Amino acid sequence: MTTGHVLMGLLAHEDRHGYELKSEHDVRFPGSRPLAFGQVYAALERLSRKGFVDSTEVENVDGPNRTVYSLTAEGRDELLDWLSRTEVPSPFLTNPLAVKTTMALLAADRATATDFMDRQRAAHLQRMRELTKQKLASGASLSDVLAADFALAHLDADVRWLEAALERIVHLEQEVTT
Amino acid sequence: MSSPSLATSLRLAIAGSRSDRMRIALTAIGAFATTVLFCLAASVAFIGEASGPYRFDVLNQPGLRPGVIISMLALTIPTLVFVGQCSRFGAPSRDRRLARLRMAGAQPSEVARIVALETGLASLLGSLAGAGTFFIAKRQFSTEHVATITTQTELGGGGIQIDEVTTTVRLLPTDVTFTAWSIVLLVAVVPLLATMFSSIALRKVIVSPFGVARTQPTAPPTVLPAVLFGAGTLALVGWSTISEALDLHRRALPIVVIVSFCFFIMIVAGLITGGGSIAAAAGHFIAPRTDRPSLLIAGRRLISAPYTSARATTSVLLAVFIGSAVQATREAFLVGTDPTDTFYADTFDLLNVVLIAAIVLSAASLLVTTTEAVVERRRNLAALTAAGTPRSTLARSLLAETLIPLVPSVLLAATAGVLSARGLFGTRVETWDPSTGRSTWLDVHVPLVETATLAVGAIIVCAVVSSVSFGALQRSVDVSELRTAA
Amino acid sequence: MTHPGIASPEQSRTGSMPRESADPSPSGSTVLSVRSAVYSYGSELALEGANVSLGRGEILAITGPSGSGKSTLMLVAAGVLKPTAGQVTYNDRIISNENERQRSRLRRSDFGILFQFGQLVPELTAVENVALPLLLSGVKRAKARAAATAWLDRFDVADLATSRPPEMSGGQSQRVAAARALVTEPTVLFADEPTGALDTVSGELVMSEIVRVAREAGTSIMLITHSAKVAAYGDREIVVRDGRTTESMIDLEATGTNA
Ligand SMILES: Nc1ncnc2c1ncn2[C@@H]1O[C@H](COP(=O)(O)OP(=O)(O)O)[C@@H](O)[C@H]1O
Ligand SMILES: [Mg+2]
Numbered sequence: 001m002t003t004g005h006v007l008m009g010l011l012a013h014e015d016r017h018g019y020e021l022k023s024e025h026d027v028r029f030p031g032s033r034p035l036a037f038g039q040v041y042a043a044l045e046r047l048s049r050k051g052f053v054d055s056t057e058v059e060n061v062d063g064p065n066r067t068v069y070s071l072t073a074e075g076r077d078e079l080l081d082w083l084s085r086t087e088v089p090s091p092f093l094t095n096p097l098a099v100k101t102t103m104a105l106l107a108a109d110r111a112t113a114t115d116f117m118d119r120q121r122a123a124h125l126q127r128m129r130e131l132t133k134q135k136l137a138s139g140a141s142l143s144d145v146l147a148a149d150f151a152l153a154h155l156d157a158d159v160r161w162l163e164a165a166l167e168r169i170v171h172l173e174q175e176v177t178t
Numbered sequence: 179m180s181s182p183s184l185a186t187s188l189r190l191a192i193a194g195s196r197s198d199r200m201r202i203a204l205t206a207i208g209a210f211a212t213t214v215l216f217c218l219a220a221s222v223a224f225i226g227e228a229s230g231p232y233r234f235d236v237l238n239q240p241g242l243r244p245g246v247i248i249s250m251l252a253l254t255i256p257t258l259v260f261v262g263q264c265s266r267f268g269a270p271s272r273d274r275r276l277a278r279l280r281m282a283g284a285q286p287s288e289v290a291r292i293v294a295l296e297t298g299l300a301s302l303l304g305s306l307a308g309a310g311t312f313f314i315a316k317r318q319f320s321t322e323h324v325a326t327i328t329t330q331t332e333l334g335g336g337g338i339q340i341d342e343v344t345t346t347v348r349l350l351p352t353d354v355t356f357t358a359w360s361i362v363l364l365v366a367v368v369p370l371l372a373t374m375f376s377s378i379a380l381r382k383v384i385v386s387p388f389g390v391a392r393t394q395p396t397a398p399p400t401v402l403p404a405v406l407f408g409a410g411t412l413a414l415v416g417w418s419t420i421s422e423a424l425d426l427h428r429r430a431l432p433i434v435v436i437v438s439f440c441f442f443i444m445i446v447a448g449l450i451t452g453g454g455s456i457a458a459a460a461g462h463f464i465a466p467r468t469d470r471p472s473l474l475i476a477g478r479r480l481i482s483a484p485y486t487s488a489r490a491t492t493s494v495l496l497a498v499f500i501g502s503a504v505q506a507t508r509e510a511f512l513v514g515t516d517p518t519d520t521f522y523a524d525t526f527d528l529l530n531v532v533l534i535a536a537i538v539l540s541a542a543s544l545l546v547t548t549t550e551a552v553v554e555r556r557r558n559l560a561a562l563t564a565a566g567t568p569r570s571t572l573a574r575s576l577l578a579e580t581l582i583p584l585v586p587s588v589l590l591a592a593t594a595g596v597l598s599a600r601g602l603f604g605t606r607v608e609t610w611d612p613s614t615g616r617s618t619w620l621d622v623h624v625p626l627v628e629t630a631t632l633a634v635g636a637i638i639v640c641a642v643v644s645s646v647s648f649g650a651l652q653r654s655v656d657v658s659e660l661r662t663a664a
Numbered sequence: 665m666t667h668p669g670i671a672s673p674e675q676s677r678t679g680s681m682p683r684e685s686a687d688p689s690p691s692g693s694t695v696l697s698v699r700s701a702v703y704s705y706g707s708e709l710a711l712e713g714a715n716v717s718l719g720r721g722e723i724l725a726i727t728g729p730s731g732s733g734k735s736t737l738m739l740v741a742a743g744v745l746k747p748t749a750g751q752v753t754y755n756d757r758i759i760s761n762e763n764e765r766q767r768s769r770l771r772r773s774d775f776g777i778l779f780q781f782g783q784l785v786p787e788l789t790a791v792e793n794v795a796l797p798l799l800l801s802g803v804k805r806a807k808a809r810a811a812a813t814a815w816l817d818r819f820d821v822a823d824l825a826t827s828r829p830p831e832m833s834g835g836q837s838q839r840v841a842a843a844r845a846l847v848t849e850p851t852v853l854f855a856d857e858p859t860g861a862l863d864t865v866s867g868e869l870v871m872s873e874i875v876r877v878a879r880e881a882g883t884s885i886m887l888i889t890h891s892a893k894v895a896a897y898g899d900r901e902i903v904v905r906d907g908r909t910t911e912s913m914i915d916l917e918a919t920g921t922n923a
Contacts, residue, residue, distance in 0.1 A: 118903075118910070121892075121903075122901070124892070125892060125895060125896060125901055128892060128893065128895075128896035129896045129897075129898070129899075131896070132896040132897055135872075136872050136875070136876070152893060152896070155892070156891070156892050156893045159892040160892070163729065167729070467805075468805070469799060469804055469805045470799070471796055471799045471800050474788070474792060474796070474799065475785060475787070475788065478785070478787040478788050478789075478792070479787045481787070482786075482787040482828075483787075555786075557782040558782055558783065558784075558785060558786070561777075561779055561782060561783035562783070562785070563744075563768075564739070564742070564744045564771070564777050564779075565771060565772070565775075565776075565777045565783070565797065565845070566768050566769065566770070566771030566772030566773070566775070566797075566800070567768075567772070567796075567800060568765075568768055568800075571800065660735070660739065660744075660779060660856070
């Protein structure tokens with residue numbers, strides 16, 4: 001995925017100028033880092049060089065002229081091609097939580113490990129409560145809900161992994177003691 | 179999976195849980211009673227020139243014997259219906275077993291065969307026991323007694339000479355001989371009929387690999403049962419008119435018996451098919467009106483499964499119908515007879531004993547269905563109890579579900595029984611008074627007390643049985659039903 | 665963090681008059697408390713000393729692995745089961761000392777219970793199912809039906825009023841069941857895996873409706889679930905392991921998490 005593809009996606013229905021593209025992106029993806037203007041213009045520059053977008057100068061009465069971008073036929077093809085390709089499931093999840101939990105299990109005693117995991121679970125749940133509240137808030141937009149869903153699903157996966165890890169410790173201890 | 183061998187089918191047919199065993203036992207008991215009745219009817223049919231005389235005068239008079247045989251056969255109707263229905267009491271464990279068979283690749287026909295085989299085997303056991311008991315009893319009771327009986331001799335000029343003779347008599351036709359083939363036939367007839375009935379009853383049960391579904395016609399027929407019941411009753415009430423119109427009194431006795439028996443069967447068919455309609459109608463009347471949760475639940479259950487409770491009480495209804503007819507017939511036969519002459523009274527008492535047995539047996543089938551209904555919805559009942567529904571409310575709803583359709587049906591059956599017997603045997607009887615030498619007309623009493631006792635007794639027996647199944651409810655309303663996997 | 669449309673637990677707690685309670689919970693006045701509860705099914709020990717206190721208007725999640733004793737804890741707390749040892753207090757009543765008759769009446773009047781499935785009477789229509797608890801407490805038919813219809817509407821299933829449970833989807837029947845559990849306006853709602861049989865989206869819809877309605881009415885919820893996602897609807901979590909409860913609480917400062 002590149003920023004270029006995302007911008008082409010935002011241009012699919014409507015022509016926009018650079019600033020509109022940036023704010024549209026930030027509203028659509030509330031969970032991710034806001035785009036910098038430099039990033040937006042650099043990406044648009046690359047896209048127009050490849051012929052994926054066209055730019056037109058628009059007269060602006062009370063200010064500097066603006067460049068409005070529109071998606072070309074080639075750009076649309078590239079966009080559809082990109083959307084049809086699956087994402088590679090990330091093989092190397094270097095999640096600090098997983099690393100720390102594994103270290104706690106290896107380097108500390110059981111009590112320390114379970115204590116860490118219990119507190120970690122509580123911290124996760126606290127975050128999940130906040131996300132749930134955001135989702136339930138009456139003004140929440142679809143983008144808000146989707147972003148919260150995404151975060152919740154990942155946090156839920158963490159919690160389930162923690163639970164399974166705890167179960168495994170118990171099983172392991174039972175095996176050792178019997 | 180290849181078609182299961184007979185041995186496999188047999189093993190599958192008899193394997194099962196407590197409720198399976200209960201159903202098998204009830205089937206066997208029903209077959210036992212039916213076979214004994216068939217044997218009794220057969221022994222009356224086998225009475226010949228050389229047999230007798232008997233203490234029961236009806237048996238001594240060839241003209242009355244067809245009536246006796248018909249009554250005996252009529253009594254087998256409730257017991258046969260009972261045996262046939264036993265196979266429909268689908269215990270949940272059997273349903274699961276059958277569904278697993280289908281899951282393992284058995285064809286629906288093979289599953290049906292297993293169920294039919296179970297019914298056949300169970301009733302064969304009952305039949306063998308019944309015939310065995312009958313023949314042992316026949317030998318045990320074949321001793322002769324000294325008694326005074328009346329004999330009738332037809333005189334030349336149309337008169338009848340009645341003599342009192344003291345002679346040795348038998349209580350019952352224990353002196354008739356059964357041929358070997360007739361014994362085989364008597365043992366085989368009930369299992370064959372039961373297997374046939376159970377196949378018919380199971381046609382409405384669909385065994386899929388995922389479970390057993392009972393197809394329920396949503397709207398039971400209302401016109402057909404009413405027409406059958408009404409026409410049959412009216413025909414028998416107006417019997418004298420009909421027999422005059424058709425010139426029946428000049429015809430041979432068998433024709434008269436057959437025609438009247440047809441009307442009788444119409445009433446029976448009306449009662450069998452109408453039970454569900456009465457249940458549904460009562461439900462439709464009560465459910466939208468009541469403030470009481472117990473009646474609301476009962477009414478709605480009657481609407482959604484009108485045949486479930488009706489099926490269980492069909493044999494009770496038939497017993498009440500036949501019983502009321504017997505009481506009215508008894509009045510017609512006893513009118514004007516010497517009160518010290520107990521021959522007729524004894525005969526009818528014997529019939530009453532059989533009837534009471536039939537009602538009790540029928541009530542046992544009710545126990546099976548109500549218990550099963552409770553077990554089937556145990557999770558729901560447990561959830562209702564957890565939410566604070568008093569158990570007494572649930573118990574009352576169970577009782578209402580049995581009694582609401584039963585009470586009107588019993589009243590109809592009893593009325594039809596009395597009316598048709600009175601129509602058939604007349605409401606006035608001509609008797610000959612030996613002291614005056616003249617004949618007088620006497621009114622036949624309406625057997626109000628007897629019929630009411632029978633009807634109310636049947637209702638009470640059903641109410642008691644239904645309350646017993648509340649015991650199953652107490653056990654079923656167990657919190658373990660509320661547990662969910664996680 | 666407050667959000668429009670959702671009363672935070674703090675708000676709803678101060679909104680209702682807290683009654684006197686012998687044992688105030690950490691989060692306001694306590695409605696229900698379970699103290700050192702032990703319960704065994706025959707020889708099978710399912711609870712070995714559970715402690716829970718539920719605040720007024722609070723949504724408390726009870727989590728834990730399968731077979732840890734969550735459902736048993738809920739049934740003990742709701743007065744369905746009598747604890748073998750320990751005490752269950754509701755307001756000022758020690759309900760663990762009361763007989764089944766008294767507890768049954770209490771469950772009918774003050775509690776609502778919601779299970780995973782199978783609680784609706786399959787032969788009754790949705791509106792009759794919801795009206796049932798009202799009829800049980802002597803409300804007349806017409807009034808009970810009107811109230812039931814209003815509750816179906818609150819759960820957005822008013823169009824199903826005359827449908828029967830077998831004709832409904834899982835999500836629809838849980839909404840009807842929730843309406844039935846709340847129609848008596850109970851003080852406490854007990855919910856055992858209320859969305860356990862539903863798919864993600866319908867489960868979320870049902871959960872958010874229940875939470876919304878409960879927050880509006882100030883109803884406390886004891887929410888039994890094995891899923892963290894469902895537990896996140898609660899204000900607080902108690903974890904049950906091997907029949908014992910541990911409060912899942914964190915000191916956010918100490919753990920260095922920035923929430
Ligand atoms: N009716 C019962 N009879 C025997 N054991 C039971 C019964 N109900 C629950 N248990 C046992 O009690 C323990 C706790 O069960 P439960 O409360 O259902 O746990 P959870 O809801 O957390 O899965 C389990 O070990 C379970 O096997
Ligand atoms: Mg559970």
